[in-house]
Amino acid sequence: MIDQSLAHPAHQSTPSEATEDLEHVGSIVPRALKLSARLQRGITLAQERFEEITRIAPWAWSVPSCGGDRRYVVDLKHGLCPCPDHPPEGERCKHVSAAAYKKAKTAVCHGCGFRKRHRELYEVGGDNLTFFAGDLLCKDCARSHGVL
Ligand SMILES: [Zn+2]
Numbered sequence: 314m315i316d317q318s319l320a321h322p323a324h325q326s327t328p329s330e331a332t333e334d335l336e337h338v339g340s341i342v343p344r345a346l347k348l349s350a351r352l353q354r355g356i357t358l359a360q361e362r363f364e365e366i367t368r369i370a371p372w373a374w375s376v377p378s379c380g381g382d383r384r385y386v387v388d389l390k391h392g393l394c395p396c397p398d399h400p401p402e403g404e405r406c407k408h409v410s411a412a413a414y415k416k417a418k419t420a421v422c423h424g425c426g427f428r429k430r431h432r433e434l435y436e437v438g439g440d441n442l443t444f445f446a447g448d449l450l451c452k453d454c455a456r457s458h459g460v461l
């Protein structure tokens with residue numbers, strides 16, 4: 314008998330928003346970290362300060378501290394952050410978790426290059442002259458290129 318839960322983990326039941334968030338971030342940070350308190354604090358930080366978390370270089374993300382009076386530049390490739398928190402082996406601080414969360418929840422618009430939430434992006438169909446089918450466009454770009 315085939316184990317359906319392995320083949321289609323997302324289709325087992327209707328996951329709550331929180332579970333979905335952990336699923337997304339779980340693809341970037343190791344699965345073992347799913348339930349760590351730091352990861353959950355990172356998701357909370359990302360949800361509260363979503364627009365302030367910005368990608369400044371290919372793997373470098375600028376993340377505000379919880380108090381908001383300083384920022385940390387985290388290295389998402391290696392999971393490193395200069396903050397005072399020293400997570401144990403295999404864990405990441407909340408700033409790295411927050412950056413991973415924003416990366417997982419957003420994608421780059423092929424038109425303007427800005428990073429937008431998945432739900433604000435529209436997929437280009439096969440008949441567009443400017444973009445490839447499957448490219449993602451934000452609302453403004455979708456409008457100006459006849460996708461919406
Ligand atoms: Zn940190």
Ligand SMILES: [Zn+2]
Pocket residue numbers: 422423424425426427450451452453454455
């Ligand atoms: Zn755009």
